[in-house]
Amino acid sequence: MLVVDDDPVQRASLEMLLTARGAIVHTVPDGFGAIEAYLATSIDVIVMDLRMPDMWGDEACEAIRMFTESAQPVVVGCSSLANGPERARRAGMDGYVGKPVAGDCLIDEIVRCLHRAR
Template sequence: MAVNVLIVDNSEAVRSVLRGAISEEFHVVAEAGDGEEAIEIAHTAEVDVVVMDIVMPGVDGIEATATIKELHPDAKIIFCTSVTQQERMEPAIEAGADGYVTKPFENSTIQNAIHDVIS
């Protein structure tokens, strides 16, 4: 079974690192630079897992998660966040997050997080 992943982060460099790690095992269907773009993509793309930053300009990851979960209740959301943002994880979980990894991360860490939420 192919797992379709949407990568959401306002940093192109972080998206590139995530794309490299994720595409080793999963199918990256799209990337978004902010929450609003992620929501637009979720309207049209088949998304199984979203790897999402929390802090982004405009629509942040928490708000985008709540909206994406309304569109795709079965989609799994994994936050990829810095250690200093861990205090924001409670609102993220309330919005529908299924897991998180902290930046910086090893490729295997993000791959294992995806395996955990889809199993």
């Protein structure tokens, strides 16, 4: 699993939440790092902030989708933006949770997206 967020506190919080539930989690601080990490490793799920400097999460998601023709990762967007759900949908993200992220909501959304992807 890959967590992408420019806020180090948010990134650490999400990593702790997901590892406590048994996930192997990699973290990166930006969209460019997300693309590099995805291409370098086998990642099934990406939890990605939408608003980040240099490259927004929706832009990174679109780039990752262009690089992969077969097995697509499940991408869940996170944001406090009013138009966050719409941006996530337009970028091809599979799911969305608002910030601040509630642990159970994120886990439920990841599970829902994984079931739908099968």
